[in-house]
Amino acid sequence: MKRFELRKERQEQNRQNLMTTVKIIILVLLLNIVFPFYGGATTSALEGLDFIHYQEDIGKLVFVDGQEVPSANVDHLSTVEPTEAPVQVTPLPTEMPVPTAEPTVKPVTTPTPPPVTTTTPSIAPSPSPFPSPDATQEPANGKDDDVPAGLLLQELLAKAYKHEDDKVAYLTFDDGPYPTNTYPILDILKGENIKATFFPIGTSIEYYPEVIKRVYDEGHGIGNHTYSHVFKDIYASPESFVKELFMNEELLQSTLNTDRLFRLARFPGGSFGDKMASFREAVNEAGFGYIDWNSLNGDAESVKSKSAEELLERLKETVYGQSGLVVLMHDAPNKETTVEALPSIIEFLRSEGYRFDLLPGS
Ligand SMILES: [Zn+2]
DSSP states (O other), rough: OHHHHHHHHHHHHHHHHHHHHHHHHHHHHHHHSSSSSSHHHHHHHHHHHHHHHHHHHHHHSSSSGGOOOOOOOOOOOTTTTOOOOOOSSSOOOOOOOOOSSSOOOOOOOSOOOOOOOOOOOOOOOOSSSOOOOHHHHHHSSSTTOOOOHHHHHHHHHHGGOSSSSEEEEEEEEEEEOOOHHHHHHHHHHHHHHHHOEEEEOHHHHHHHHHHHHHHHHHTEEEEEESSSSHHOOOOOOOHHHHHHHHHHHHHHHHHHHHHOOOEEEEEETSOOOOHHHHHHHHHHTTEEOEEEEEEEETTTTTTSSOOHHHHHHHHHHTHHHHHHHHEEEOSSSOOOOHHHHHHHHHHHHHHHHHEEEEOOOO
């Protein structure tokens, strides 16, 4: 009997607690209506809206060509990818952006996304992205001639930035393949009889295998730009970075039906800075070489697309008469003006005495 009453009492207490909570909620809601800009709840609600607008803006960049392409790589979109650009002859500050600084805006959507655009870097001078020279002299396991393949390739790549007898431009296109842009780029290159080097992303290769096949069939170089290009994943550790490179290599091999290796890597965001030292080492140890760039058209320096004229002007600013010019461009979504600017960029480089070539290891 007593037990029954006790339970009843408890139930009544619970009911009252519940009523009190409901009253408090109603009161807070009323306060928000009467004083709409007062109070933390309202403020955070507004911030929430801002966030949604921001997402929508980003979305516009991702949903190109009417394709619904929730992106897995939206981190790319956020503008301020760390600056990249190596070996500039410019006397610039030494501040070195690190890829991990890239702002991440990651949508949680599931559908397989095609690649997303990029946003890269502004040009920034940097000290040599390469590991210390000593590294190249040290045989891996005590045998004199046994210099690891990664370091041998790295030595070759270092020479791309500087030529003794002539001027060479290496056109590079990152973050594809993406038919809307990659195809017309291939058409232009064919018309000009130029070979370029492409750095595709695995998730995009899966989405557009036929596009990367055409790149390969037409004799262009193919590098390795990681499988996902998602900074928080690829830069979680040197091991995860190397794993992403191997994943992308396997995907390229199966897609292109070849057993050749794809050991020319490019770090998303660049390999610059002390923080990347362990990554650079791991990449070389795993048998890869890597290349950054010392020139760019600026097609990833802002979220808003630059016009073709602006891209050409930006390129001219970054040439500095360098004898070896590694030009960073993108064939990702939202890079239509890169296609538009390409003929004038080629014409300009020719007029400056450059010939075009493939990067070693591609
Ligand atoms: Zn990239």
